[in-house]
Amino acid sequence: MSTVQFDADLIRRYDTAGPRYTSYPTAVAFGAFTEDEYKAHAYLSNEDPIPLPLSLYFHIPFCDTVCFYCACNKIVTKDRSKSEIYLQYLFREIEMQAKLYDRDRMVEQLHWGGGTPTFLNHEEMRALMAKIRQHFSLYDTDEGDYSIEIDPRSVTPETIGVLREIGFNRFSLGVQDVDKRVQIAVNRVQPIEQTLAVIEACRAYGAKSISVDLIYGLPFQTAESFRQTLDTMIELAPDRISVFNYAHMPNLFKPQRRINDADLPSAETKLQIMQLAVEHLTAAGYEYIGMDHFAKPDDELAIAQRQGTLHRNFQGYTTHADCDLVAMGVSSISSVAECYSQNAKTLEEYYVAIDAGHLPVIKGITLDDDDVLRREIIQQLACHFRLDFSPIARAYKVEFEAYFERELTLLQPMAADDLLVFTEAGFEVTPRGRFLIRNICMVFDVSLRKNGVQQRFSRVI
Numbered sequence: 001m002s003t004v005q006f007d008a009d010l011i012r013r014y015d016t017a018g019p020r021y022t023s024y025p026t027a028v029a030f031g032a033f034t035e036d037e038y039k040a041h042a043y044l045s046n047e048d049p050i051p052l053p054l055s056l057y058f059h060i061p062f063c064d065t066v067c068f069y070c071a072c073n074k075i076v077t078k079d080r081s082k083s084e085i086y087l088q089y090l091f092r093e094i095e096m097q098a099k100l101y102d103r104d105r106m107v108e109q110l111h112w113g114g115g116t117p118t119f120l121n122h123e124e125m126r127a128l129m130a131k132i133r134q135h136f137s138l139y140d141t142d143e144g145d146y147s148i149e150i151d152p153r154s155v156t157p158e159t160i161g162v163l164r165e166i167g168f169n170r171f172s173l174g175v176q177d178v179d180k181r182v183q184i185a186v187n188r189v190q191p192i193e194q195t196l197a198v199i200e201a202c203r204a205y206g207a208k209s210i211s212v213d214l215i216y217g218l219p220f221q222t223a224e225s226f227r228q229t230l231d232t233m234i235e236l237a238p239d240r241i242s243v244f245n246y247a248h249m250p251n252l253f254k255p256q257r258r259i260n261d262a263d264l265p266s267a268e269t270k271l272q273i274m275q276l277a278v279e280h281l282t283a284a285g286y287e288y289i290g291m292d293h294f295a296k297p298d299d300e301l302a303i304a305q306r307q308g309t310l311h312r313n314f315q316g317y318t319t320h321a322d323c324d325l326v327a328m329g330v331s332s333i334s335s336v337a338e339c340y341s342q343n344a345k346t347l348e349e350y351y352v353a354i355d356a357g358h359l360p361v362i363k364g365i366t367l368d369d370d371d372v373l374r375r376e377i378i379q380q381l382a383c384h385f386r387l388d389f390s391p392i393a394r395a396y397k398v399e400f401e402a403y404f405e406r407e408l409t410l411l412q413p414m415a416a417d418d419l420l421v422f423t424e425a426g427f428e429v430t431p432r433g434r435f436l437i438r439n440i441c442m443v444f445d446v447s448l449r450k451n452g453v454q455q456r457f458s459r460v461i
Contacts, residue, residue, distance in 0.1 A: 314335070419440065
């Protein structure tokens with residue numbers, strides 16, 4: 001499953017803007033959606049004969065310093081009192097959300113993201129997890145998939161001990177690049193010694209998984225400089241490595257205006273870096289999971305892909321397909337009983353809603369039958385690089401070839417380019433096409449047929 005073949009000419013031809021498909025429909029399709037609509041879906045999710053387990057996400061928006069490349073919803077501040085106030089409101093949202101879900105629904109997956117979740121001090125970390133345990137059913141063992149994003153500059157080995165103590169067993173470290181010149185250009189100076197100390201602490205405290213995030217396309221990066229970053233990561237040997245494409249969109253993300261366009265690598269250099277990353281990581285034994293993710297063969301993501309149980313959601317690739325995702329905190333997005341809903345994006349809006357006794361839902365979408373069908377197809381493609389028509393036709397009661405006549409026609413040129421191969425069962429994505437899986441998914445995305453939507457996405461490569 002992990003075989004991937006790099007074809008530079010093909011990638012150049014198909015390099016366009018498109019979604020990363022952490023959801024379908026994507027967030028740009030969200031519209032008017034009320035708290036009452038969300039609650040109705042939450043109550044509905046309890047009514048299944050065997051209700052789904054829960055996945056909980058908590059957004060901690062604060063950062064001590066700004067990384068110029070960042071496109072996340074964050075608040076840059078040195079004022080540590082802001083997190084104390086924020087947690088008071090987050091606790092109240094936790095109480096309101098918990099009332100909507102039956103207590104016997106176990107939390108199989110939990111994630112703190114940001115911003116910088118490790119902006120919280122140890123006391124605040126303990127208090128937040130205690131509040132979650134008070135209102136939701138968490139495992140007391142390492143059975144759950146409980147993860148947190150870490151800025152290695154913001155923690156000590158003692159912090160890792162605290163995080164293990166309160167229940168975290170998976171740690172995701174932001175690294176981006178080890179080259180000092182690149183780090184200075186993006187305002188994230190992070191000596192490798194800091195990263196190494198955190199990884200060693202994670203291992204010493206028995207972490208189940210360690211992942212590292214890298215970014216290519218940053219100022220002053222070259223294929224040779226990024227080779228050093230890859231060599232360093234391979235030596236550190238995390239379980240998973242993500243290599244994200246930097247999307248330079250200064251018109252949308254203000255911090256990116258502090259990056260000099262002239263310092264960015266050319267499209268050709270980016271292509272060289274990407275090819276290097278693929279060849280280097282796979283040669284080192286990592287399997288290509290999909291899009292920008294690599295994992296060791298014994299990692300749960302690689303195993304789930306081989307077993308056909310891999311899933312993709314707002315946290316990326318995951319082994320937890322059958323969960324309702326309840327997201328809390330500013331700007332967070334939930335996925336519950338065939339609806340998506342997003343919280344207020346600013347602290348002011350978030351606080352006003354909580355003070356009024358309301359969940360801070362500002363927009364979302366209820367999925368219709370066509371959305372659910374297309375979401376399943378995009379899931380199958382993004383996670384498993386193949387699509388069998390008959391199971392889809394039976395499950396959703398459609399005549400596949402007739403329903404998707406337009407899409408099958410659009411796939412023909414991709415088949416001619418050897419991105420995919422039609423079979424008796426359906427079609428399979430070739431090793432040459434796996435890097436362009438987003439393009440193949442886009443064929444089934446109805447929303448992309450509307451003018452102007454693509455300009456809101458990053459480029460595929």
